[in-house]
Amino acid sequence: MDASLLTIQPNAPDPIYRQIVEQLRRLIASGQLTSGELLPSVREVAGFHAINPMTVSRAYGMAEAEGLLERLRGKGMAVAATRRTVQSESQRMALLESQLQELARHANELELPAEPVLRRLAKLLGD
Amino acid sequence: MDASLLTIQPNAPDPIYRQIVEQLRRLIASGQLTSGELLPSVREVAGFHAINPMTVSRAYGMAEAEGLLERLRGKGMAVAATRRTVQSESQRMALLESQLQELARHANELELPAEPVLRRLAKLLGD
DNA sequence: CCAAGTGTATTGTTGTATTGATACACATGG
DNA sequence: CCATGTGTATCAATACAACAATACACTTGG
Structure with a gap:
């Protein structure tokens, strides 16, 4: 995945970290991000969108707590192995x-x- | 209009005063609130929904600045006289x-x- | 006239959210 | 081994929202 695929609006009503988490939730549910796929590093995302690395880190941390991502020590964050299958249409509708x-x-x-x-x-x- | 007609969610992401303004905008655009109609007093709304009167006052003040409401000194706030007609369907769609x-x-x-x-x-x- | 009703300005406090700057622990890979 | 790359803990700086308690100017209705 490339950092440019994330849509971030700094002036939007809801905070940046939540924009990221919600997008990850949808991209993973639809299979556009597949299990094991490595995410761009926090510095990469932060640099590309001119935001603070800690903001990205917070989003990644929340996504991990939610079970969307898992951390590969020293390598970065990847889509969790438990997310093996694309969610059903009704599950995605629920979102x-x-x-x-x-x-x-x-x-x-x-x-x-x-x-x-x-x-x-x-x-x-x-x- | 009755204070019970306003829907307020204290735990929603966007602040209470904005929830009120946006609801007024729609209720007026649709004609559910008609020109000249008196709104419930800030104390009435605040009491019913267990929120601070100043929060309601803030919402009313913003609605007045937007031209939705006008103040009738000593009586309260009313739907502005300039809001004579129901907005067209396309205008409401724009919202x-x-x-x-x-x-x-x-x-x-x-x-x-x-x-x-x-x-x-x-x-x-x-x- | 005056009690009771409007909205609001003011001041202060509290709690929270968001972002940022810095420094750190850790694993990788040559 | 160690430079380089991970993520993040920590602390700080704002900004915002809501509440609280007053006090005030005004109009209405008896």
Whole structure:
């Protein structure tokens, strides 16, 4: 994996370390990061995105605590061996559930009918 | 409007005052709060949700700065007179756009096909 | 007039989150 | 062996959010 594959928005509402953890969670669930694959070093990621190495380290540490990554002493962090298989579609859907619920709540507060919302999302998903 | 209509999650990632402002924005855009309608007092909202009155005041102040509310001295806050008409569907859709984009990005990272995502959202919107 | 209701400015405190700078322990690989 | 690469513990610096307790200016309604 290359450091450039991580999307980081320094001015986003949620902190950088969480952006990283959540992206790792999804990339691993989908199999874009495969078991045993070595991640870019904290300094590499930090240098590329002009952020502090400790911020990356914190993200890696949380991902390890979550069981996503494991540390290879002296080599770096790798996708955990327990993540052998791509998660099922329903398992991956579960990772979107809360976001979908929040979206539905907002659409409801806006009194928007389902159709235009679904149409817009379909367009965004279809590229 | 009744204080119980506001949804407040004290443990949510974004601060209480912003939750309030954003909800007001949507409720006004959809016409669920109509021009001139009086809002519950800061003490009323604060008491109902067990939060600090100043937190509510801060939210009201920001909503006023945004042109959503106007203050009626001695009476409280009311939906601004300039908000005479319900916003068009496309204007309300615009308030969902960034959230839709983020959702699409996450679905992509999860390598989820469009169909199950749209189906789940349709279910959530249809109640 | 005046008690009771508005919102708000003020000051201070508390707790937490986020990022950063530095130094360290450790394993690797020539 | 040891330079070089890992990750990270530690401490510090901010910034932010919420709360608390007042006090104040204002309007309403009796």
